[in-house]
Amino acid sequence: GENVEQHPSTLSVQEGDSAVIKCTYSDSASNYFPWYKQELGKRPQLIIDIRSNVGEKKDQRIAVTLNKTAKHFSLHITETQPEDSAVYFCAAASSGNNDMRFGAGTRLTVKP
Amino acid sequence: DAGITQSPRYKITETGRQVTLMCHQTWSHSYMFWYRQDLGHGLRLIYYSAAADITDKGEVPDGYVVSRSKTENFPLTLESATRSQTSVYFCASSKGTGYTGELFFGEGSRLTVL
Numbered sequence: 001g002e003n004v005e006q007h008p009s010t011l012s013v014q015e016g017d018s019a020v021i022k023c024t025y026s027d028s029a030s031n032y033f034p035w036y037k038q039e040l041g042k043r044p045q046l047i048i049d050i051r052s053n054v055g056e057k058k059d060q061r062i063a064v065t066l067n068k069t070a071k072h073f074s075l076h077i078t079e080t081q082p083e084d085s086a087v088y089f090c091a092a093a094s095s096g097n098n099d100m101r102f103g104a105g106t107r108l109t110v111k112p
Numbered sequence: 113d114a115g116i117t118q119s120p121r122y123k124i125t126e127t128g129r130q131v132t133l134m135c136h137q138t139w140s141h142s143y144m145f146w147y148r149q150d151l152g153h154g155l156r157l158i159y160y161s162a163a164a165d166i167t168d169k170g171e172v173p174d175g176y177v178v179s180r181s182k183t184e185n186f187p188l189t190l191e192s193a194t195r196s197q198t199s200v201y202f203c204a205s206s207k208g209t210g211y212t213g214e215l216f217f218g219e220g221s222r223l224t225v226l
Contacts (some may be wrong), residue, residue: 001171006154032212043202043217044155051212089154095212101171102154 002027004092006103013080014111021106023090024072030092033066033073038087038105047088048075080110116174118218120204126226131190133221135203143206144177144186145170145215148199155202161186193225 003026013019026031050057050064050073057064061080065067066073073092077084087107093100116137125131135144139141144185146158158172158176167178177189203218 034214036215043219044215045217046214049214091155093212100157102156104152104154 002092002094002101003105004090004101006090006105006106008106009104010107010109012091012109012111013048013084015080017080019075019080019084019108019110021075021088021108022069022072023074023088023092023103025092025101026071027092027094028068028071029094031095032082032093032100033064034091034093035064035075036102038088038089040086044089077108080108082110082112084108085110114131116203116205116216116218118201118221122222123218124224124226125193127194128192131193131223133188133190133203133223135188135199137184137186137205137216137217139205139207139216140183141205141207141216142183143208144180145204145206146176146188147173147202147204148197149202149220150199158188158201166201184211190223193223195225197223198225199223 006023031052036044037047038044048064050066061078063076087105089105090103119134142163147155147158156172157175161180164183179204182196201221206213206214
């Protein structure tokens with residue numbers, strides 16, 4: 001089955017700096033790559049996703065890049081703000097296999 | 113719009129007892145999922161359901177039972193709770209065709225097995 005590895009496990013940045021979280025996956029059939037944000041004590045919520053036919057996607061301060069050849073994808077947050085502090089999870093899914101696997105999560109702390 | 117709700121939110125039980133966690137969604141989404149969240153493991157799929165009366169195992173199904181007699185409900189039962197099942201459990205639903213669409217999570221149920 002799919003295996004997703006996520007790095008780093010913790011990340012601390014100054015407000016205004018950029019943050020990058022990286023994930024690798026093992027199943028070449030994976031074609032959907034979402035990112036979820038979970039604030040302390042809350043439910044995970046989708047913040048951005050990308051499909052395998054696209055190399056990059058942006059939504060305001062958030063962007064995701066995908067390298068299918070290398071089987072890795074990354075989340076980029078620019079101009080970080082304290083409210084960006086949360087745990088971020090990447091995931092990889094294959095519509096054919098009906099399976100989605102999550103990374104172990106990255107705890108991002110944005111210092112004011 | 114209630115969305116997706118879980119109950120109970122917090123539960124303390126003893127080893128060997130049966131526990132049922134409830135999940136209810138008001139969107140008529142076809143797909144529903146149960147995940148457990150443990151530190152260092154992210155979210156791991158226990159069971160999922162593609163429609164009423166259709167369920168299938170996920171990554172960590174041992175010790176759990178599910179049923180789905182109605183589209184809107186997807187209860188998760190721990191038949192004989194063990195300490196290793198202490199975790200936060202999230203129910204989710206998807207309006208897409210399974211995994212290639214957004215998952216909408218419930219608020220979570222924190223279970224402690226003593």
